[in-house]
Every structure is written in C-alpha cells, then in structure tokens.
Amino acid sequence: MEKYDVVIIGAGPAGFTAAYALKAGNKRVALVEEDLWGGTCPNRGCDPKKVFVSGMEAAERSNQLAGRGLVPVRSIRWPELAAFKRTFTDPFPGAFRKKLQSRGIGTISGSAKFLNPRQIEAGGKIIEANAFIIATGQRPGILDIEGKGYLKTSTDFLDLAELPPSMTFLGAGYIALELASIANAAGSAVTIIHHNDRPLKSFDKDLVSDMVRTFSKKGILFVFNTDIREVSCRDGRFLVSGNRYSEKTDYVVCATGRIPNVENLALENAGIEYGRRGIAVNEYLQTTNPSVFACGDVVDKKQPRLTSVATFEGNYAAAKILGAAAHKIAYPPAVSVVYGSPKLAQAGITADEAAAAPERYRVREVDMTSWFTYRRMNEPISKAKLVYEGERLKGACVLNNEADDLVNYLALLIQKGIGREEAEHMMLGSPTIASDLRYLV
Numbered sequence: 001m002e003k004y005d006v007v008i009i010g011a012g013p014a015g016f017t018a019a020y021a022l023k024a025g026n027k028r029v030a031l032v033e034e035d036l037w038g039g040t041c042p043n044r045g046c047d048p049k050k051v052f053v054s055g056m057e058a059a060e061r062s063n064q065l066a067g068r069g070l071v072p073v074r075s076i077r078w079p080e081l082a083a084f085k086r087t088f089t090d091p092f093p094g095a096f097r098k099k100l101q102s103r104g105i106g107t108i109s110g111s112a113k114f115l116n117p118r119q120i121e122a123g124g125k126i127i128e129a130n131a132f133i134i135a136t137g138q139r140p141g142i143l144d145i146e147g148k149g150y151l152k153t154s155t156d157f158l159d160l161a162e163l164p165p166s167m168t169f170l171g172a173g174y175i176a177l178e179l180a181s182i183a184n185a186a187g188s189a190v191t192i193i194h195h196n197d198r199p200l201k202s203f204d205k206d207l208v209s210d211m212v213r214t215f216s217k218k219g220i221l222f223v224f225n226t227d228i229r230e231v232s233c234r235d236g237r238f239l240v241s242g243n244r245y246s247e248k249t250d251y252v253v254c255a256t257g258r259i260p261n262v263e264n265l266a267l268e269n270a271g272i273e274y275g276r277r278g279i280a281v282n283e284y285l286q287t288t289n290p291s292v293f294a295c296g297d298v299v300d301k302k303q304p305r306l307t308s309v310a311t312f313e314g315n316y317a318a319a320k321i322l323g324a325a326a327h328k329i330a331y332p333p334a335v336s337v338v339y340g341s342p343k344l345a346q347a348g349i350t351a352d353e354a355a356a357a358p359e360r361y362r363v364r365e366v367d368m369t370s371w372f373t374y375r376r377m378n379e380p381i382s383k384a385k386l387v388y389e390g391e392r393l394k395g396a397c398v399l400n401n402e403a404d405d406l407v408n409y410l411a412l413l414i415q416k417g418i419g420r421e422e423a424e425h426m427m428l429g430s431p432t433i434a435s436d437l438r439y440l441v
C-alpha cells in the first residue's frame, strides 16, 4: 500500500496547482489522473480553443481593414491551423507528467474511487493519505434526445482535422458562441439553436444583444425559443428538428452545459455529499468529510467555472491543509471572457446586480466605437457598461475585440481600489487601450 500526506484526484488546473503548493510546503503528495495529464484547459479547453482563436483574430483583423489597405481573407486553412493546434496538445500530457515527477510529485494513472474515508483505489493500487483533494472537473453534457449518438462535443470540435461546410450548435453559452465564432471565421455556415431567447445569461443583456447582432451580420444564424427533439442522419448529413424548426447540417455540436465528474468516485464510502451541480463544500472548501477538500469545476458553487477560479481554489485548499489559511475563502472578482469576434468580457458587479440596488450603485454606458483606438482597426463595435459605488469602479462589461485585455485592466482597478483620479495620473504607453483608461473610468 502506498502512503502520502495528501492525495489529489484529478490533474487539471485545480489539482496540479494544489500539488505544487503542497510540495513547496514539504508534503508528500501524489496526483491521480484517469485521462490526460493537465486536465481540460491545456488539452481540450482554453488553450487549444485559443490557438483556433489566434487564426480567427488574424483573419478578422485583416477583413476589418479590407478596402483600407488589406486584402480580405476568404477562409482559414483549417487543416493547417488544426495541425498547429496539435503541436501544443499532442506533447502536453506526457511532458506535463514528467514535469510533475521531476518536482517530486507522485503521479498515479487510473480512475480513483474511495474505499473508506482514508483510502482510495486507483490503477490497481490501494493508496492511503491523511487528506484528499477532489479536483475531477466536469465533462460535456449530452441532451437526452432521439439520435443523441450523432451529437458531437467541444472536445470533438477541437479535434476536427477538416472543417465541415456547415455546423449547428445546440445551446448558446460560452462554448457555443466561441466555437461558432471560430467556425464562422473559418468559412463554415453556422447556426446556433437556443431553447430560450437569452444567450450567455450571466453576461450583460444589452451587450449580449449587441454581440448577437454583430455575429448575425457576419453570417451566423440564431434560432431562439426552439427545443431540439431529434437528430437523424441520411447520406452523411444530419437533420436537426424540434418545435417550429428543422434544418440539414454537416455537424451538430451539443453545447448545453457540462456535468461534474462525481459518479465514479464512490463518494458514499467516504461520507462525501454531492448533487447534480457537484460536490458540496463549506467556506473552507471542505466536503462533508472534513479531511477531504474539493476544488475547481467539480464543486457546487456560485463562482464561474474557469481556470482562474480553479487555480485560486487549488492554492487555497493547499494553504488550508498546510495550516497557512485560517480565513474563509474570499474570491476576488472573477474575469470571464467569451472569446468570440468580437469578445465579451466582464468582471465584478454586473449592471443587473447594480439595478437591484440603485441606492448603492450607478451604471454608466459608454459607446467607444468612434474612439481612435477602435476606429484605426475599423472595429464594428466597441461598447462598455461600468458599475460604480460612489466614485469607485465595482464592475465592468466590455464588448470589442480587445475586451479580454481591457477588462483585465479594469479588474486590476477594481481589485486595487484605484479610482478615476489615480487612473488619470498613471503614465501608460499611448495610444493603447491602457492609455484610454483615463477617459473610460
């Protein structure tokens, strides 16, 4: 039987962050992984997606300046871009496992399940530890409809060697809007079918409407208030049908949400409670078994399920086990980005939350489309909504091609409590989105 101080189940961002921190605190620590070392983000999530986003950004930037000195890009060479993506993803899991081992972290391949509160079984071994961290993440959910076997997931999309001529996305959350934007820029005819008329429901409603309008002008078809009931296949094409709508397409991606990886862990053997939304934790990330912590996407929580949040929680759980954190977990405002063309990003208090407390918050809308920064790149749209408490910025939502960087700057102002007056006196490289901050805040 192997024995460790701490065993972490799941080697994604939450798990490996905790492992590094525990090792630095001189704990004997091991990670258990049943699939790809590094988890979702570097293998089938953020990173491969952003390689495709690089192609989209380059093409869209050129197209914006078509007739202003640049030749339009008619389509992206998908097989080349996909091969470029594989230069990142193919070597990653093996190289990452070696890196963990070189740092003195144990790496065990296999699917972990609890035998009792102190022991798990994985890869044919029984492993004992004083504490465990569960960081098993989520997997794509598949709609339970007729012909569900034809539905593809974000993982399949990111592995496509050739781009299908047409594609249909079910759902209108992060994954659908990002992958649809990439496929549209690469030359596929794209439809997004959504069961209600409120895509990206955690983002600002007005800016989401602007985003949908901009996507529509680029040729993406949105079909709202439609429940898809059946997918059938004939001659290699698919018929997608539901109430009031049907269409033929070459590829159907189900992007209606992700589900926590909890069922195979035999959590009942360790007294750990969980539900449909994940593992229940207290404000110290402890499960209902106090020597077992949980962090990352597998946790039932209000925070968005992002790598930044998973990493923050991994560090906190490790600090808690090391006795270095007596306080409850206190999250800074998370920055969420939808990497479409344009991008939509937000941090802190939303305009909807501000509207519910008008005595406390003030909302300011800014249309930046005519600002030099955006006009020089001929961007189709650039808008922001800012939330203030007194003179202090408390929240921001931005729609433009630089929204990811701009909202990161705004999040720094929010987190550090930097007000308008201080922002006006910062001396930053100009003209850039950073030097615009003085006009924006």
Ligand SMILES: Cc1cc2nc3c(=O)[nH]c(=O)nc-3n(C[C@H](O)[C@H](O)[C@H](O)COP(=O)(O)OP(=O)(O)OC[C@H]3O[C@@H](n4cnc5c(N)ncnc54)[C@H](O)[C@@H]3O)c2cc1C
Pocket (backbone or CB within 6 Å): 009, 010, 011, 012, 013, 014, 015, 032, 033, 034, 035, 036, 037, 038, 039, 040, 041, 044, 045, 046, 047, 049, 110, 111, 112, 113, 135, 136, 137, 138, 154, 155, 175, 261, 264, 265, 295, 296, 297, 298, 305, 306, 307, 308, 310
């Ligand atoms: C297409 C896509 C794009 C994304 N883009 C972004 C983005 O741009 N920015 C962002 O912040 N977030 C993004 N995310 C979300 C981000 O990937 C996750 O928030 C992050 O990976 C969560 O980390 P985690 O460690 O909690 O889980 P994961 O990264 O999912 O890792 C969990 C690991 O646990 C393993 N595991 C599961 N069960 C067991 C078991 N029983 N035994 C052993 N191992 C097990 C899994 O194989 C997996 O490797 C994206 C997600 C997807 C799907």
Ligand SMILES: NC(=O)c1ccc[n+]([C@@H]2O[C@H](COP(=O)([O-])OP(=O)(O)OC[C@H]3O[C@@H](n4cnc5c(N)ncnc54)[C@H](O)[C@@H]3O)[C@@H](O)[C@H]2O)c1
Pocket (backbone or CB within 6 Å): 143, 170, 171, 172, 173, 174, 175, 176, 178, 193, 194, 195, 198, 199, 200, 201, 227, 228, 255, 256, 257, 258, 304, 305, 306, 336, 337, 338, 339
């Ligand atoms: N850029 C990023 O940070 C990024 C990118 C991709 C994924 N992610 C993470 O992955 C998670 C999963 O992404 P996602 O897009 O699958 O989930 P999501 O929760 O963002 O969106 C799912 C969408 O599907 C809709 N839906 C639910 N049931 C449906 C049904 N029966 N029919 C039609 N539509 C239905 C929901 O209303 C929602 O709009 C995100 O919540 C996020 O945490 C983050």
